[in-house]
Amino acid sequence: MKQQLLFVLPSLEAGGGEKSLVTLLNCIDYQQYDVDLVLFAPKGIFLKQLPKNVKLLYLNDDYKTFTSGLSSAIVSFLKQGKMGMAFSRLLYTFKSNIIKNKGKAEQYSWNHLKKSITSLTKEYDAAIGFLEKSSIYFVVDCVKAKRKIGFIHNDYVKLDLDASFDLSYFKKLNTIATVSEQCVTVLKEVFPTQKDKVQLLYNIVSAKLIHQMAEESVTIDITKPSLLSIGRLHSQKGFDIAVEAAALLKKQGLNFVWYIIGEGAERTALEQAITKNGLEKHVVLLGIKENPYPYIKQTTIFVQPSRYEGKSIALDEAKLLHKPIVVTNFTTAKDQINHLKNGIICEMDANSLADALTSLLQNESLQNELSLHLSKESLGSEDEIDKFYKIING
Numbered sequence: 001m002k003q004q005l006l007f008v009l010p011s012l013e014a015g016g017g018e019k020s021l022v023t024l025l026n027c028i029d030y031q032q033y034d035v036d037l038v039l040f041a042p043k044g045i046f047l048k049q050l051p052k053n054v055k056l057l058y059l060n061d062d063y064k065t066f067t068s069g070l071s072s073a074i075v076s077f078l079k080q081g082k083m084g085m086a087f088s089r090l091l092y093t094f095k096s097n098i099i100k101n102k103g104k105a106e107q108y109s110w111n112h113l114k115k116s117i118t119s120l121t122k123e124y125d126a127a128i129g130f131l132e133k134s135s136i137y138f139v140v141d142c143v144k145a146k147r148k149i150g151f152i153h154n155d156y157v158k159l160d161l162d163a164s165f166d167l168s169y170f171k172k173l174n175t176i177a178t179v180s181e182q183c184v185t186v187l188k189e190v191f192p193t194q195k196d197k198v199q200l201l202y203n204i205v206s207a208k209l210i211h212q213m214a215e216e217s218v219t220i221d222i223t224k225p226s227l228l229s230i231g232r233l234h235s236q237k238g239f240d241i242a243v244e245a246a247a248l249l250k251k252q253g254l255n256f257v258w259y260i261i262g263e264g265a266e267r268t269a270l271e272q273a274i275t276k277n278g279l280e281k282h283v284v285l286l287g288i289k290e291n292p293y294p295y296i297k298q299t300t301i302f303v304q305p306s307r308y309e310g311k312s313i314a315l316d317e318a319k320l321l322h323k324p325i326v327v328t329n330f331t332t333a334k335d336q337i338n339h340l341k342n343g344i345i346c347e348m349d350a351n352s353l354a355d356a357l358t359s360l361l362q363n364e365s366l367q368n369e370l371s372l373h374l375s376k377e378s379l380g381s382e383d384e385i386d387k388f389y390k391i392i393n394g
Helices: 017-024 061-066 072-077 084-096 102-116 135-141 163-170 181-190 194-196 207-213 239-251 266-274 293-298 313-320 350-361 362-373 382-391
Strands: 001-007 035-037 055-057 123-129 146-150 175-178 198-200 226-230 257-261 283-287 301-304 324-329 344-346
Touching: 001 017, 001 135, 017 313, 035 324, 061 072, 061 084, 061 102, 072 084, 084 239, 102 135, 102 163, 102 181, 123 135, 123 382, 135 146, 135 163, 146 382, 163 194, 175 181, 175 194, 181 198, 194 198, 207 293, 207 313, 226 293, 239 257, 239 266, 239 283, 239 350, 266 283, 293 313, 301 313, 301 350, 313 324, 324 350, 344 350, 350 362
Parallel strands: 001 035, 001 123, 035 055, 123 146, 146 175, 175 198, 226 257, 226 301, 257 283, 301 324, 324 344
Antiparallel strands: none
């Protein structure tokens, strides 16, 4: 008899956790497992990459009403005589707006949001909240399962969450999975009473699939050296640092173009910084690309200017395509990059980033050396699926 699995995620919009889940779902043995998926918002560029075996579940009508616009939700609940639900919607909006830290706002508003959610009736062998915060809270509060697993895809300290709030949920999990050695260390330090639950599971990256998809034709300017970065346009990813570094490269008279794949709340601020520094021909915001691999393959150098990461999937993908890499020294950088062996680690500021890029752009021999080293590494992680099976089976 097949085991019943449930995964929970906010959406399948572009992001490392979302991509990691889709890759994992494409590796699961559907002869052994039935898989259901709850998305709070059933949308995103990775939707079409879901295996046909995955059953997408839709949340109840009250949740749909709750997550519509404030005024329409209040009016609808009042018409239905659901005064408590209308009040919860008001409190949800109040906390979401007044708490400046968006992560904590999501934590503190959960108790209001969950009142709109009808618990799932099906019982699962394992339920997996595949991203920190609401995905985990949903699994704990709204799902019946023999085993409950929560994934943390970032350095927990850098997320700046209320650990006491999460502790109340982590106590009810069987396993807390995370994606790098540093993330394991941090979780054990922050949650010492839960340290025995913490397990390492690397993001699954398929070398074969990435090399196949990298053959797709795309058009970028190959007449000058090109840099590429991938990620949400969010302060975490450090693209403001990238624009400052690009301005310094331009002042040095270097001929280059820096492509950034991703979308997010910082687009306007980045566009303004690009214009202010006269970088329109040097920094290009490409938006979201369903298949970023041809861009990685064609670029000269891959750049990861992040302030923090769990374990960067984009970085693993660039390594698989043997690209020379420059990363900032975020806390988990050394989990993926060995300085001057398979990439360059620089300090987390525009001057250091510009210096590292200048030295690498002007040193083709070092570029080739880094690429050669990567070509000799064993980089695919498809076998992580076996570790996943062990986690869900206890």
